[in-house]
Amino acid sequence: MNTASLLAVCRVHQLLPDPGSVGVTAIDKRPVEGPVKVHKLGIHGDVQASRIDHGGEDQAVYAYSQADADYWSGELQREVPAGLFGENLRVAGIETTHAVIGERWKIGLDVELEVTSPRVPCATFQRVLGEPQWVKRFTQAGRVGTYLRVIKTGTISAGDHIHRTFVPKHGITVGQWFSEPTPELAQVLLDAEADGEIRLQDEYHSKFEKLLRRNGL
Structure with missing residues (x-):
């Protein structure tokens, strides 16, 4: 690479x-x-x-x-x-x-x-x-x-x-998440972790879940 x-x-x-x-x-x-x-x-x-x-x-x-x-x-x-x-x-x-x-x-x-x-x-x-x-x-x-x-x-x-x-x-990317932390991006990252592709920071789980709940997802 x-x-x-x-x-x-x-x-x-x-x-x-x-x-x-x-x-x-x-x-x-x-x-x-x-x-x-x-x-x-x-x-x-x-x-x-x-x-x-x-x-x-x-x-x-x-x-x-x-x-x-x-x-x-x-x-x-x-x-x-x-x-x-x-x-x-x-x-x-x-x-x-x-x-x-x-x-x-x-x-x-x-x-x-x-x-x-x-x-x-x-x-x-x-x-x-x-x-x-x-x-x-x-x-x-x-x-x-x-x-x-x-x-x-x-x-x-x-x-x-x-x-x-x-x-x-x-x-x-980190820049995308920093600039536009949307529910859609959060869901993609949670799915990637569920698939074993990545390991998110512990604090991100609660942030992502709150973001998804606020948006009815």
Whole structure:
């Protein structure tokens, strides 16, 4: 299948003070040199200040495409270096927002990741970036990147190849779900899980079922 590349592996550089409910944020990610271990809960040495909305096995790793970073660099008239958006992986040759929910990537020799869900921008993201109306702009652009769960642990390094090893036939991308979470899409994803094609995040079941009930389905 398609081959892409890992441009940078990023983890928390420092915790920054934040006026939100937690008091600090771990969004300040920076590239690290050399091999980095990947565990079930993400990149070795990385943390999330709030485990309510971030982290856990279903959101262990956040990836963002260089193509989307280049878009924002033009829009913001500033550099968007790897890690600025809080991503763990900056990738090229693979569009994270257009990744199909449930597709799998092999990185390097042994690490395997599975696409789970889009990144939802928050007020902390806006405060740290310092851009007016950033949550609205990021949302409207729809270039959200993707969270991934770790299927196989191992070690990765900048420069590793990324191989897309499996793409579910349901075809719904994280960007589609983020932009238009319709009952029809929810039903397709529930059916794909029932068929054993994908494994949805636990919280998605209740969200999907509520969406279907609200629409009489």
